[in-house]
Amino acid sequence: MLMSIEPKKRDVALVVDDSPETLRLLTDALDGAGMTVMVALDGASAMRIVDQITPDIVLLDAVMPGMDGFETCRRLKRDAGLANVPVIFMTGLAETEHIVRGLEAGGVDYVTKPIVIEEMLARIRVHLGNARLTQSARAALDVSGRFLFAVNRQGHILWATPQAQKLLADHHGAQADDFVLPPSLLQWLEQAKSKGSAKAQAASLPDNPKLRFYYMGETAPNEFLLRLSKEAGTALPPEFTSELGLTTREGEVLAWLSKGKTNRDIAQILGLSPRTVDKHLEQIYAKLGVENRTAAAAIATNATRRNS
Numbered sequence: 001m002l003m004s005i006e007p008k009k010r011d012v013a014l015v016v017d018d019s020p021e022t023l024r025l026l027t028d029a030l031d032g033a034g035m036t037v038m039v040a041l042d043g044a045s046a047m048r049i050v051d052q053i054t055p056d057i058v059l060l061d062a063v064m065p066g067m068d069g070f071e072t073c074r075r076l077k078r079d080a081g082l083a084n085v086p087v088i089f090m091t092g093l094a095e096t097e098h099i100v101r102g103l104e105a106g107g108v109d110y111v112t113k114p115i116v117i118e119e120m121l122a123r124i125r126v127h128l129g130n131a132r133l134t135q136s137a138r139a140a141l142d143v144s145g146r147f148l149f150a151v152n153r154q155g156h157i158l159w160a161t162p163q164a165q166k167l168l169a170d171h172h173g174a175q176a177d178d179f180v181l182p183p184s185l186l187q188w189l190e191q192a193k194s195k196g197s198a199k200a201q202a203a204s205l206p207d208n209p210k211l212r213f214y215y216m217g218e219t220a221p222n223e224f225l226l227r228l229s230k231e232a233g234t235a236l237p238p239e240f241t242s243e244l245g246l247t248t249r250e251g252e253v254l255a256w257l258s259k260g261k262t263n264r265d266i267a268q269i270l271g272l273s274p275r276t277v278d279k280h281l282e283q284i285y286a287k288l289g290v291e292n293r294t295a296a297a298a299i300a301t302n303a304t305r306r307n308s
Contacts, residue, residue: 010036011128014055016046016072017090018064022115026059029117033124043067047075054081057128059120062091062102062110070105077106077222083158084134084220086127090115106152106222134220147228150219155181155189158223167228171211182206185213189224202229202270229269245287253280257293258300 013035015026023039030037038055040046042064058076062069069089076082089102089110102110109123147167149160157179168179181189185203192200192215200215216225241251256266267274290296
C-alpha cells in the first residue's frame, strides 16, 4: 500500500519596498527558492496584508515614503501574532545609527543595497530556522506548564504560556495581552538586564506584592523572558518564622520544602541558584536543630496547621 506524502509547506515571505525593481528581483529569487511571495509598496499596505495572512518572514525597506520601515516594524511587533516573525531590513544606509534603529525597532538582521541574492537567501534560511526552533521551544514550555512570558523594552507582552496568561488575567482582571509592565517594573527590568538573570532580584506589582516577577534573560533582540510566581500560601506564618530566628527567605525555602519540592524545584520557584538553596537549608537545619529535610519539613507542616 502506497502512503501519500503531504507536500512540504511553502514558507511565506512578505517583501515591503517602494522600488519595483527590488520587488521584481526578490520575487523571482524567493519564488525560485520555493517560497510564496507577497509584496507591498509601503508600510500601510503591508499592515493590511498581515491582517489577512501571517508571513513566515518579512523583508522590509528601511526608507519609504509615508510610514518608513522602522515605524512599520514597530507596528508589526505590537501584534502578538507577528511579534516572533523575523524582520530583515533592506537599506542603502550603512550608517551605524540606522542599523541600530532597525534592530531597536524589532528587526533581527539587515542587508545593504544593492542586494546580493545569495547572501539574502542565506540569511533568510538562518532566521527561518531560528524562528522554528523558538516556536518549538515555546510549544514545549506550554506543555510543561511553566509560568513564563516575554516582553519587549516597552513592557508589552510578546508571548506567554497558557499558565502565565491565566495567572496574569486572574491578577490583572483583564486579558493577558492587555497587560503592560508598569513604570516601576520597567525600571526593574533595565536593572535586571544589566545584572543578568543570576544576580537579578525578583520584583512585584505595586498593588499586588504576592505576584512575583523573575528575570530569566534576553531570548532575542528586544525580547526578555520573565517568570511569574504566585507567592500566596508559599511562606510560613511571619510570627513562626520570627520565633525560629529564620529570615523571610529561609521561611520561603522551608515552606516549599514542606510541600515536597526538591532543591532544584525550590531554586527555580524562588529564582535562586541551587547552591544558594543549599546554603539556606544549612542555616535552616542549624536554627531548627535538625539534621535532615524530613525533620525540617515536619516542623514546617505542623506550624502551618496550627496557624491555618
